[in-house]
Amino acid sequence: MTMAPARPTGAGQRANGNPGAPPGRTGAGAYPWAMAAAITAAGCGAALSLNGVLRGWNWYWAAMTTVLAVALTMAALRSLRAQPLLVTAGGFVALGGVLTLTFFRSSSFLWVVPTGATLPELDRLIQRASETVLAETAPVAPNAGIVMVACAVLGLAVILVDALAVPLGMPAASGVGLLALLVVPAMIKPQSVGVWSFVATAAGYLLILACSQWFAPDGRVQGGSARSPGLMRRAAVTGAVALAATLVLPLAIPGFDRGTFPQGSRLNPWGGATGLNPMITLGSSLRTPDGSGRITYATNSPGPLYLRSVTVDNFDGDSWGPDDRTGSRVPLDGRIDPGYPVLTDEQVRLVTAIDAGSFTSPYLPVPYAPETVSGLGGQWTWDPATLSIKGTDTTTRRQEYLVTSAVPKLTAALLAQSSGPARGIADVFTRVPGNVPDIVKTTAQSVAGGAGTPYQKAMAIQKYLRSSEFTYSLQSPVQGGYDGNGLSVLADFLQQKSGYCIHYASAMAVMARLEGIPSRIAVGYAPGRLTGASITVAGQGSLPEYEADARDAHAWPELYFQGLGWVAFEPTPSRGVVPDYATEASASSGAESLGNNDGLIPDTAPVPSSAATPTAQAVPGAGGDGTGDGAQLVPWLLGTAGAAALLLLAGAPHMVRAGIRSRRLHPKHPDLAVPLAWSELRDLGTDYGLPPGESETPRTYAARFRGTLLGEPDGMDRDAHEAVVSLTAAFEQHRYGRPGGRGPAGVAGQDLAAGVAAVEESLQANVPRSRRWAASWLPRSVNRRLGALLGMPFSAAGRTIRRLPRAGARVGSAADDGDSRSRGG
Numbered sequence: 102m103t104m105a106p107a108r109p110t111g112a113g114q115r116a117n118g119n120p121g122a123p124p125g126r127t128g129a130g131a132y133p134w135a136m137a138a139a140i141t142a143a144g145c146g147a148a149l150s151l152n153g154v155l156r157g158w159n160w161y162w163a164a165m166t167t168v169l170a171v172a173l174t175m176a177a178l179r180s181l182r183a184q185p186l187l188v189t190a191g192g193f194v195a196l197g198g199v200l201t202l203t204f205f206r207s208s209s210f211l212w213v214v215p216t217g218a219t220l221p222e223l224d225r226l227i228q229r230a231s232e233t234v235l236a237e238t239a240p241v242a243p244n245a246g247i248v249m250v251a252c253a254v255l256g257l258a259v260i261l262v263d264a265l266a267v268p269l270g271m272p273a274a275s276g277v278g279l280l281a282l283l284v285v286p287a288m289i290k291p292q293s294v295g296v297w298s299f300v301a302t303a304a305g306y307l308l309i310l311a312c313s314q315w316f317a318p319d320g321r322v323q324g325g326s327a328r329s330p331g332l333m334r335r336a337a338v339t340g341a342v343a344l345a346a347t348l349v350l351p352l353a354i355p356g357f358d359r360g361t362f363p364q365g366s367r368l369n370p371w372g373g374a375t376g377l378n379p380m381i382t383l384g385s386s387l388r389t390p391d392g393s394g395r396i397t398y399a400t401n402s403p404g405p406l407y408l409r410s411v412t413v414d415n416f417d418g419d420s421w422g423p424d425d426r427t428g429s430r431v432p433l434d435g436r437i438d439p440g441y442p443v444l445t446d447e448q449v450r451l452v453t454a455i456d457a458g459s460f461t462s463p464y465l466p467v468p469y470a471p472e473t474v475s476g477l478g479g480q481w482t483w484d485p486a487t488l489s490i491k492g493t494d495t496t497t498r499r500q501e502y503l504v505t506s507a508v509p510k511l512t513a514a515l516l517a518q519s520s521g522p523a524r525g526i527a528d529v530f531t532r533v534p535g536n537v538p539d540i541v542k543t544t545a546q547s548v549a550g551g552a553g554t555p556y557q558k559a560m561a562i563q564k565y566l567r568s569s570e571f572t573y574s575l576q577s578p579v580q581g582g583y584d585g586n587g588l589s590v591l592a593d594f595l596q597q598k599s600g601y602c603i604h605y606a607s608a609m610a611v612m613a614r615l616e617g618i619p620s621r622i623a624v625g626y627a628p629g630r631l632t633g634a635s636i637t638v639a640g641q642g643s644l645p646e647y648e649a650d651a652r653d654a655h656a657w658p659e660l661y662f663q664g665l666g667w668v669a670f671e672p673t674p675s676r677g678v679v680p681d682y683a684t685e686a687s688a689s690s691g692a693e694s695l696g697n698n699d700g701l702i703p704d705t706a707p708v709p710s711s712a713a714t715p716t717a718q719a720v721p722g723a724g725g726d727g728t729g730d731g732a733q734l735v736p737w738l739l740g741t742a743g744a745a746a747l748l749l750l751a752g753a754p755h756m757v758r759a760g761i762r763s764r765r766l767h768p769k770h771p772d773l774a775v776p777l778a779w780s781e782l783r784d785l786g787t788d789y790g791l792p793p794g795e796s797e798t799p800r801t802y803a804a805r806f807r808g809t810l811l812g813e814p815d816g817m818d819r820d821a822h823e824a825v826v827s828l829t830a831a832f833e834q835h836r837y838g839r840p841g842g843r844g845p846a847g848v849a850g851q852d853l854a855a856g857v858a859a860v861e862e863s864l865q866a867n868v869p870r871s872r873r874w875a876a877s878w879l880p881r882s883v884n885r886r887l888g889a890l891l892g893m894p895f896s897a898a899g900r901t902i903r904r905l906p907r908a909g910a911r912v913g914s915a916a917d918d919g920d921s922r923s924r925g926g
Contacts, residue, residue, distance in 0.1 A: 132179075132312065133175075133176040133177075133179035133180045134176050134180065135312045135315075136176070136263075136266065136267060136309065136312045136313075137172040137173055137175065137176035138172075138308070139305055139308035139309045139311070139312050140172050140259055140262050140263055140266070140305070140309060141168055141169055141172045141173075141259075141305075142301065142304065142305035142308055143262065143279055143301075143302055143304075143305025143306050143308070143309060144168040144172070144255055144258060144259050144262070144279075144282075144305070145164075145165050145168055145301070145305075146298060146300075146301025146302040146303075146304065146305050147255075147258070147279050147282035147283055147298065147301075147302045147305075148161065148164045148165065148168065148251075148255055148282070149161075149295065149297060149298035149301055149302075150282070150283055150286040150287075150294045150295055150298035150299075150302070151164070151251060151285075151286055152295070152298075153286065153295070154241070154285065154286050155241060155242075155243045155247065155248070155251065156241065156242055156243060157243060159243055160243040160248045160251065163203050163248055163252055164248075164251060164252050164255050166199060166203065167196065167199050167200070167203070167252040167253075167255055167256045168255055168256070168259055170195050170196075170198070170199040170256075171192050171195045171196050171199070171256045171259045171260060172259055172263070174191050174192060174194075174195035175188050175189070175191055175192045175195070175260075175263055178191045179267070185267070185268035188263075188267075188268070189260060189263075189264055189268070192256075192259070192260040192263065193260065195256075196253070196256035196257070196260070197215065198213040198214075199213075199252075199256070200249065200252060200253060200256070201213050201214065201215045201219065203249075203252065204222075204226065204245060204248075204249045205219045205222050205223065208222055225246075226245055226246040226249050226250075227246065227249075227250070228246070229244055229245065229246030229247070230244075230246035230247045230249065230250040231246075242589050242590060254282070255282070258278045258279070258281065258282050261275075261277075261278040262275040262278040262279065262309070265277070265278065266309050266312075266313060269886060270761065270886075271757045271760065271761075272309050272310055272312075272313035272760075273310065273756065273757070273760050274753055274756070274757055275306070275309055276306050277753070279302055279305070279306055282302075283298075283299070283302065286298075314764075314769075394458075394459060394460040394461070394650050394651045395458050395459060395460065395648060395649075395650040396408065396455065396456065396457055396458055396460050396466060396626065396629075396648065396649050396650065397455075397456045397458065397632065397646055397647065397648045398453055398454060398455040398456070398646070398647055398648075398649075399453070399454045399635070399636035399638060399644040399645065399646045399647070400451060400452065400453040400454075400468070400644060400645075400647070401451060401452050401453075401638075401641050401644055402451050402453070402468075404628070404678070405628030405629055405630075405631075405647045405678075406451070406453065406468045406628060406647075407468065407469070407623075407625060407626065407627060407628060407655075407657070407669065407677070408455075408466035408467065408468060408625045408626040408649060409466065409467060409468070409469045409489075409623045409624075409625040410462060410464040410465065410466045410489070410624055410625040410626075411464040411487075411489050411491075411623075411624050411625070412484075412487035412488075412489050412621050412622070412623055412624075412659075413621065413622040413623075413624055413656075414486075414487065414529050414530055414621040414622070415529055416532065416534065416610075416611070426484050426486060429484070429485060429486070430482035430483065430484055430485075430491070431482060431483055431484075431485060432480070432481075432482055433474060433477070433481040433482055433483050433490060435473075436472060436473055437470075437471050437472055437473065437474075437483055437488060438485070439470050439488060439666060440485050440486070441525060441666055442664065443509050443664070443665065443666055444664035444665070445509040445510065445511075445515065445664075445665065447509070447510040448507045448508065448509050448510065449507065449508055449509075449510050450472075450505065450506070450507045451468060451505070451506050451507070452503070452504075452505055452638060452640070452641050453467075453468050453503070453504045453505075453506065454501075454502075454503050454504075454636060454638050454644070455467070455500075455501070455502055455503075455504060456500075456501050457497040457498065457499065457500045457501070457502075458498075458499070459498065459499075460497050460498065461496050461497060461498040462496060462497050463491050463492045463496055463497075464489060464490070464491055464492075464497070465477075465481065465490040465491070465492070465497055465500075465502075466497070466625055466626060467490060467504045467506065468504060468506040469488065469506065469508065469623070469667070469669070470488055470506055470507060470508055470666070470667075471483075471488060471490070471504050471505070471506050472505045472506060472507055473504070473505045474490065474502055474503070474504050475502060475503050476500075476501055476502040476503050477500055477502045478495060478500060479492055479493070479494055479495025480492065480493035480494050480495065481493065481495075486527060487621070503638070509665055509666065511665065511668065511680070511681075511682040512681075512682050513556070513682050513683075515665065515682075516556040516662060516665065516668065516682055517554055517556045517557070519554075519555065519556065519662040519663050519664055519665050520553075520554040520555065520556075521663045521664075522617075522663065523618075523619050523661050523662075523663050524663060526619045526661055530619040530620065530621055530661065531614055531617075531619045532614070533611075533614050533615060537611070537615070538589070538591070538592040540592050540595050540596065541591055541592060541595065541608075541611060541612065541615070542615060544565075544595055544612065545562070545611075545612035545615040545616055546615075548561050548562055548565045548612070549561040549562050549612065549616050550616070555616075555617070555618045555660070555662060556662070558613070558616045558618060559609075559613060559618065559660050559670060560683065562608075562609050562612050562613060562616075562672065563609065563670050563671070563672045563683060566605050566608060566609060566672035566673075566674075567671075567672055567673075567674050567679075570598050571598045571599065571605075571674060572598065572599045572674070573599075573600075573601060573673065573674050573675040573676065574599045574600060574601065575601050577597060577599035577600060578590075578594070578599075578600050578601070578604065590604070590607075591604070591607055591608055591611060594607075594608060595608065601673070601676075602655050602656045602657070602673045602676055602677075603656050605672040605673040605674075606622045606656040606657050606658045606672065606673065607622065608672070609658040609670060609672045610622050610658045613658065613660050618660050618661070619660065619661035620658055620659065620660050620661070621658070621659050621667070622656055622657070622658055622659070623656065623657055623658075623659050623669065624655075624656050625655065626649040626650075626653045626654065626655060627649070627653045627654075627655035627657075627676055627677040627678075628647075628649070628653075628677065628678055629647045629648050629649030629650075629653050630647060630648055630649075631645060631646070631647055632646045632647065632648050633646075634646040655673075655676060655677060657669055657670065657671055657672075657673070657677060658670050658672065668682075670683055671683065751878070752878070754878065754879055754880055754883045754884065755877060755878050755880070757883050758784075758788075758877075758880040758882065758883050761781075761784070761882075761883075762781060764777075765777040765778065765780060765781045766778065766781065766853070766854040766857060767854070774853055775828075775831045775832055775835045775853065776832065776835060776836075778828055778831075778832075778853040778854075778856075778857055779799070779828060779829075779832040781857055782806070782825070782828060782857065782860065783802070784880075784882035785857070785860060785861060785864060786802070786806050786810065787880075787881050787882045787885065788875075788876040788880040788881050788882055789810055789864050789868060789872060789876050790872065790881075791805065791806060791809055791810055792881070792885075799829050799832055799833055799836070800829055800833065803825050803826070803828075803829040806825060807822055807825055807826075810863075810864055810867065810868070811825070811860075811863050811864070811867060812863060812866070812867050817863075817866075818863045818866075818867070820856075820859040820863075821859045821860045821862070821863035821864075823856075824855075824856030824857065824859050824860050825856075825860060827852075827856060828853065828856055828857075831853075864876075
């Protein structure tokens with residue numbers, strides 16, 4: 102028997118749509134470039150949503166370059182008919198090259214090849230990005246670290262979308278990669294994703310779907326194709342559904358149109374700890390004043406105290422950050438020595454009993470400067486440079502402890518006498534970055550340049566920041582895009598003259614260093630409120646109890662004066678208490694400054710404001726009419742979003758399988774109907790536990806399929822048996838028949854679709870419910886494709902390993918032949 106050569110599945114299509122094209126290997130046509138353009142449009146559209154997460158637009162060019170480089174590289178490889186694994190690998194190589202060119206050019210080879218010197222720079226940028234995510238709220242300054250991470254994520258998303266759309270043949274599922282890019286801005290931006298970004302991303306996604314239908318009906322790269330008559334109709338229907346979704350989603354999903362956190366926030370994968378974040382993330386705590394992290398304390402001080410958790414002293418220009426100095430920390434088992442001489446005749450010693458309650462942090466809140474701490478559980482250490490106390494294996498939660506502290510009794514006259522240069526202070530407290538903006542330098546010079554002593558300079562800076570030119574606002578930095586603590590943020594703050602404690606503390610600390618005064622920032626709690634209760638402390642009797650919580654989270658600057666040590670100042674209006682030594686030299690503004698603190702500190706004097714104290718205390722906790730409700734909605738929203746994501750992930754195999762079936766049973770070219778229907782029959786068998794053998798003929802597999810999965814041929818499953826027999830004959834004629842011949846009479850696309858539907862109905866009726874459920878929601882045909890793709894690197898490595906001995910044998914044989922010829926010569 103003479104058997105005709107097998108006809109390829111796509112024989113009905115001519116390469117590039119040219120009937121006269123010569124036989125042989127053809128190019129991929131326009132498909133790779135059209136798909137690359139669609140993926141680029143979707144990726145660049147999704148990147149638009151990051152505006153507002155990252156401040157400004159300077160970062161966008163790097164992001165767009167990354168998307169273009171990765172997409173075009175994969176398109177070029179695909180146009181050369183490279184294997185899918187090589188195309189994906191090329192995408193990763195292109196991503197590494199463009200990131201090296203953009204961020205590590207100075208340490209690379211030929212600008213695009215990373216070297217050993219690139220790794221330390223990569224580690225530094227990743228660390229910088231991590232600090233930005235933990236320390237700042239959106240929008241953040243687009244430093245090199247966070248922009249590099251954003252570009253890397255965009256490049257990986259392009260590779261994921263490409264893999265889903267082309268080699269896996271699941272273009273509809275490519276929206277998962279685009280959705281992942283939109284989740285972060287949708288959650289943390291006050292304006293959510295934004296109209297233009299959503300429209301651009303949706304348009305790119307529709308282009309991906311259109312390209313997959315127009316050029317590659319069976320999920321494989323084709324040389325080209327004719328126009329499908331139903332394409333415009335399907336595109337119109339899809340566009341109408343997308344438009345309806347854009348109108349319905351803002352109504353159905355709270356936070357979609359204004360952001361889940363309208364006041365600006367950030368994603369925190371470590372959960373909602375109630376401890377004060379030492380990285381100066383005060384904005385979120387102050388903008389959501391829910392009264393969490395409550396601390397109570399009793400003290401013999403005549404007034405409430407600042408409770409200091411951690412010192413922030415390391416400033417690199419991009420942000421302030423703490424230096425834990427792990428190598429020099431001392432176990433907390435004795436007296437704490439400040440490490441510098443205090444040349445005053447009188448010191449104020451205080452005793453404070455603190456109950457940390459639900460406040461959870463590795464840093465211990467204590468009054469400054471602590472001398473002894475008793476009653477703690479767990480292991481604790483203290484930093485000789487800053488006196489900050491940190492837990493080694495424990496936190497502050499539910500800790501009750503007694504602190505003795507001592508500070509010199511300071512006066513304006515005493516501070517004015519300390520005019521000598523600071524000695525014995527580490528460089529970290531005086532370091533000034535080289536990229537200080539001109540507005541910061543000129544402001545420091547104009548405000549404090551004419552003062553004679555360090556104290557006069559400090560008072561001039563504090564008086565300027567507390568003047569009527571500045572206003573306290575939690576919202577202005579978010580709305581103006583300068584929330585954070587870097588130098589660029591500081592420049593914007595000095596222009597806008599509106600912000601909250603971190604902006605004022607950073608401004609005074611930086612300007613003090615510019616004027617030659619060592620400075621740092623303390624983070625903790627501003628003085629709290631009387632609770633009305635009394636606590637009995639051994640040796641002290643009954644002491645009044647105060648409370649402080651997240652509403653009192655605060656940052657303030659500390660400046661060093663020779664012979665006196667670190668001295669706190671209060672440049673933030675409407676927060677904290679201005680110390681007596683900082684008001685004597687500015688008596689005209691002292692009363693006005695203290696007036697801003699009414700309701701924040703207790704006052705035993707019978708003044709009219711004391712009667713309004715309960716009302717004033719209730720205002721911060723309320724946070725506006727809707728703040729409490731919004732805070733309560735946040736867990737529900739996050740839970741709903743997580744449940745929706747899980748449902749989408751669980752239903753993805755089912756949706757992918759349905760898309761493949763629909764594409765096969767409604768092909769664009771009639772001559773592809775039979776092979777696609779046969780592929781569908783094979784996948785149905787695989788889904789129901791009967792995959793075809795590698796060397797099994799169509800007729801053998803059809804017989805096994807009928808005998809194993811279908812019921813009686815003369816009973817209720819008769820139509821299914823006839824459909825399998827008819828499809829098998831049609832496929833054998835298509836595959837082995839005379840080229841150009843006609844298939845079995847009466848086999849049309851509608852008949853094939855009806856036959857496959859009858860087979861599927863019979864399968865569902867003849868298998869247990871568990872197998873029916875697995876075939877529908879966990880189809881093995883889809884999982885095998887994904888497994889094959891994931892296993893391709895290992896298979897390629899195995900083939901390479903198997904070839905090495907043969908290659909070595911050939912080399913050895915060639916060498917032996919050469920020696921033989923040499924000896925023979």
